[in-house]
Amino acid sequence: MSGLLIFGGIALGALTLAWAVTWWVWRSPPALEPHEYAFRAIARRLRLTNRQKAIFRRLARSIDADPIALLICHEAFIKALRREGSVSENDAQAIESRVFKKRRRLPRVFLA
Numbered sequence: 001m002s003g004l005l006i007f008g009g010i011a012l013g014a015l016t017l018a019w020a021v022t023w024w025v026w027r028s029p030p031a032l033e034p035h036e037y038a039f040r041a042i043a044r045r046l047r048l049t050n051r052q053k054a055i056f057r058r059l060a061r062s063i064d065a066d067p068i069a070l071l072i073c074h075e076a077f078i079k080a081l082r083r084e085g086s087v088s089e090n091d092a093q094a095i096e097s098r099v100f101k102k103r104r105r106l107p108r109v110f111l112a
Contacts, residue, residue: 048098059080059084
């Protein structure tokens, strides 16, 4: 009888452990490249909309750069705007005022 209880306890422990590992792996975020992780973190901190993030990604592709470069460097942002040309004036001004006028909202780690 006690052997059955020991076996049952071990089986229950193994099932619980398997469930916990499966749940942890399922819930863990996919691994991101460091530049993508930084872009998402800063964009979230600046409260950029999905549309604004899509604009940053499109602008970054136009100058063959990472989107994080446009968030950090105002000159790269202006260069991409000039090259792309399809971003409306209102969108460009809204993004510029949100990102480059509010630099104090960024954590000190992100500012050079």
